[in-house]
Amino acid sequence: MTTRLDVAEKRTAATTLPAPRGTTRTGRPARRTSAWTPWLYLLPALVVIGGLLVYPVYQLGLISFLEYTQAQVSGGEPTSFKGFGNYTTLFTDPQFWQVLLATVLFAAACVVTTLAVGCALAVLLTRVRALPRLALMVAALGAWATPAVTGSTVWVFLFDPDFGPVNRLLGLGDFSWTYGRYSAFALVLLEVVWCSFPFVMVTVYAGIKAIPSEVLEAAALDGASQWRIWRSVMTPMLRPILVVVTIQSIIWDFKLFTQIYVMTNGGGIAGQNLVLNVYAYQKAFASSQYSLGSAIGVVMLLILLAVTLVYLRLLRRQGEEL
Amino acid sequence: MSASTTFRIRRPGRLVAEAVTLLVAAAVAFPLYWMVLSALKPAGEIQSTDPRPWTLSPSLDSFRRVFDQQEFGRYFLNSLIVAGTVVLASALIAFLAATAVTRFRFRFRTTLLVMFLVAQMVPVEALTIPLFFLMRDFGQLNTLGSLILPHLAFSLPFAIWMLRGFVKAVPEALEEQAQIDGASRTRFLWQILFPLVFPGLVATSVFSFISTWNDFLFAKSFLISDTSQSTLPMALLVFFKPDENDWGGIMAGSTVMTVPVLVFFVLVQRRLVSGLGGAVKD
Numbered sequence: 001m002t003t004r005l006d007v008a009e010k011r012t013a014a015t016t017l018p019a020p021r022g023t024t025r026t027g028r029p030a031r032r033t034s035a036w037t038p039w040l041y042l043l044p045a046l047v048v049i050g051g052l053l054v055y056p057v058y059q060l061g062l063i064s065f066l067e068y069t070q071a072q073v074s075g076g077e078p079t080s081f082k083g084f085g086n087y088t089t090l091f092t093d094p095q096f097w098q099v100l101l102a103t104v105l106f107a108a109a110c111v112v113t114t115l116a117v118g119c120a121l122a123v124l125l126t127r128v129r130a131l132p133r134l135a136l137m138v139a140a141l142g143a144w145a146t147p148a149v150t151g152s153t154v155w156v157f158l159f160d161p162d163f164g165p166v167n168r169l170l171g172l173g174d175f176s177w178t179y180g181r182y183s184a185f186a187l188v189l190l191e192v193v194w195c196s197f198p199f200v201m202v203t204v205y206a207g208i209k210a211i212p213s214e215v216l217e218a219a220a221l222d223g224a225s226q227w228r229i230w231r232s233v234m235t236p237m238l239r240p241i242l243v244v245v246t247i248q249s250i251i252w253d254f255k256l257f258t259q260i261y262v263m264t265n266g267g268g269i270a271g272q273n274l275v276l277n278v279y280a281y282q283k284a285f286a287s288s289q290y291s292l293g294s295a296i297g298v299v300m301l302l303i304l305l306a307v308t309l310v311y312l313r314l315l316r317r318q319g320e321e322l
Numbered sequence: 323m324s325a326s327t328t329f330r331i332r333r334p335g336r337l338v339a340e341a342v343t344l345l346v347a348a349a350v351a352f353p354l355y356w357m358v359l360s361a362l363k364p365a366g367e368i369q370s371t372d373p374r375p376w377t378l379s380p381s382l383d384s385f386r387r388v389f390d391q392q393e394f395g396r397y398f399l400n401s402l403i404v405a406g407t408v409v410l411a412s413a414l415i416a417f418l419a420a421t422a423v424t425r426f427r428f429r430f431r432t433t434l435l436v437m438f439l440v441a442q443m444v445p446v447e448a449l450t451i452p453l454f455f456l457m458r459d460f461g462q463l464n465t466l467g468s469l470i471l472p473h474l475a476f477s478l479p480f481a482i483w484m485l486r487g488f489v490k491a492v493p494e495a496l497e498e499q500a501q502i503d504g505a506s507r508t509r510f511l512w513q514i515l516f517p518l519v520f521p522g523l524v525a526t527s528v529f530s531f532i533s534t535w536n537d538f539l540f541a542k543s544f545l546i547s548d549t550s551q552s553t554l555p556m557a558l559l560v561f562f563k564p565d566e567n568d569w570g571g572i573m574a575g576s577t578v579m580t581v582p583v584l585v586f587f588v589l590v591q592r593r594l595v596s597g598l599g600g601a602v603k604d
Contacts, residue, residue: 042419048478145580149576157572163569297445297448307443308439
C-alpha cells in the first residue's frame with residue numbers, strides 16, 4: 001500500500017504538457033557549488049536504505065545458501081555452506097508448489113476483483129451528483145484508512161458462525177467460513193477487496209476527470225456512440241493509470257500477510273490457506289528453519305523483481321522521463 | 323469540468339445510479355459501523371446469537387476492559403512514538419534526497435532513481451529474517467528502534483519518488499532569483515523550498531504513517547519477550563483466545579487503533595488534495 005500515491009504522481013506526469021521539460025534542461029543555471037553537494041543531500045537516505053534494505057537483501061540471499069537453524073542461531077554449531085541444498089529441499093517439497101500455486105491464484109483473484117470493483121465504481125461516480133458521490137468517497141476513505149489488522153478482525157467477526165450478522169442475514173446457521181479452504185480464501189478475498197478497491201476507485205475517478213471535456217464533446221459531435229467513446233477515447237487515455245494501478249495491485253496482493261495470518265489464524269487448518277509470505281514466516285519463526293524461510297523469500301523477491309521490470313518497461317514505453 | 327459527466331446522462335438512469343451509489347456506500351461503511359457498534363454493546367448483546375444492528379444500552383465496558391486488562395495506553399503510546407518518529411525522519415531525509423535528484427545533474431542520477439523505484443517493490447516481509455538477525459546483532463531486539471529503523475528504510479524510496487514531483491514543480495527561476503538576492507543554498511533549501519514542498523511532505527507522510535502504524539509482522543517478529551515495548555496490533559491479538567474470543571474487547575481495541583488513522587486522514591485530507599491538485603494543474 002505504500003506506493004498508492006505515486007499513481008497520482010504518474011497521472012500528473014502523464015497530463016503535464018512536455019513543455020517544462022525542455023526549459024528545465026536548457027534553462028538550468030550553471031552550478032558553482034561543488035559536485036559533492038547532491039551526494040551530501042543523499043547521504044542520510046543512502047545510509048539508511050543501504051544498511052536496512054540493501055544489506056538485508058544480500059543477507060537474505062546468503063542465509064538461503066547456508067545451513068541455518070536454531071543450533072546455528074544460538075551458536076551451538078558452526079554455520080555451513082549448503083549451496084543449493086535449501087532450494088532443492090524446497091523445490092522437491094510438494095507443499096511449496098501447492099502454496100506457490102495458491103499464492104498466484106489468490107493474488108490474481110484479488111487483483112481482478114479489486115480492479116473490476118474499483119473501475120466500475122469510478123465510472124459510477126462520474127454519473128451521480130455530488131451528495132451520493134461524497135457518501136461513497138467518505139465510506140471508501142474509511143475502508144482505505146482501516147489498518148489491516150483491525151480490518152481483518154472486524155471481517156472475521158462479521159462472518160462469525162455464532163455471533164456474526166452475515167450468517168444470520170443469509171440464513172447460513174452456524175456455517176464456519178474459516179473451516180473450508182475455499183470459503184476461508186473467499187472471506188479473506190472480500191476483506192482484501194474491501195480495503196484495496198478505494199485506491200483504484202479514487203485514482204481511476206481522478207483519471208477520468210482529468211480527461212479534457214473538449215475531447216469527449218468532439219467525439220460526441222463526430223457521432224461516436226457511448227461505447228465507442230469509452231473504448232476508443234477514454235480507455236487509451238486512461239491506459240497509463242490502469243497500468244500503474246494494476247502493477248501496484250499485483251505487488252500488493254502478492255505480498256499479503258496480515259489478512260491471511262489474522263483471519264485464518266496463521267495459515268488455516270493444516271496450512272490450507274498458506275500463501276508464500278506466511279509460509280516463509282512459519283518456516284523461519286515457527287519451526288526455526290531460517291534458511292528455508294530465506295529461500296522462500298528469495299523466490300518471492302525474484303517474482304516481484306520480474307513484475308518490476310515489466311513495470312519499468314511499460315513506463316519507458318510511455319515515454320516517462322525519470 | 324462537469325461537461326464530461328452531464329452530457330450523456332438521462333434522468334431516470336441517474337436516479338438508479340445514485341441509489342446504487344448510496345447502497346454501495348452503506349455496504350462499504352457497514353464493517354466500520356459494526357465495529358464501533360460492537361465495541362459499545364454490553365457483553366450480553368455481543369454474545370447473542372441474534373445480533374441486532376443497534377443497541378439501546380451502549381456501554382463503555384469493553385473499552386474499560388481493554389485499557390484495564392492490558393497496558394493498552396502504553397501500547398498506544400509506543401505505536402504513536404514509532405509512527406511519529408518514522409514520519410518526521412522520513413520526511414526530512416526524503417526531502418533532502420528528492421532535492422538532490424531533481425535539482426542537480428550528476429553521474430548515476432538515473433541509476434539511483436531506478437534503484438529507488440526497484441526498492442519500493444522489495445517485499446518487506448521477505449526481509450524479516452535477515453532484519454531479525456541484524457537487530458539481534460545490534461542489540462535492538464525488543465526495542466522500539468527495531469520497528470523504527472526498518473520502517474524508515476522501507477518508507478524512504480517511495481517518499482523520495484513521490485516528493486520528486488513536488489520539488490520539480492517549484493520553478494527553477496525561483497532558485498535563480500534567490501541566488502541573485504544573495505541567499506545561500508542552505509537558506510534557499512530550508513526557507514524557500516521546504517515551505518513550498520510542504521503539502522507534498524504531508525501527502526507523503528500519510529503513507530509512511532499508515533504503513534508504520536499498521537505494522538504487524540515486524541512487531542510480531544522483533545518484540546518477542548518484552549511486552550512493555552509492544553505496539554497496538556500485537557495487543558489486539560491477546561483478546562483472541564483459543565475457545566472463547568472476547569469480541570467486545572477485540573472490537574473496542576480495533577476502534578482505538580483505527581480512530582487515529584481516520585483522524586490523521588481527515589486532518590491532512592485538505593492538504594493532501596490541495597497538494598496533489600496543485601501538482602495536477604501545473
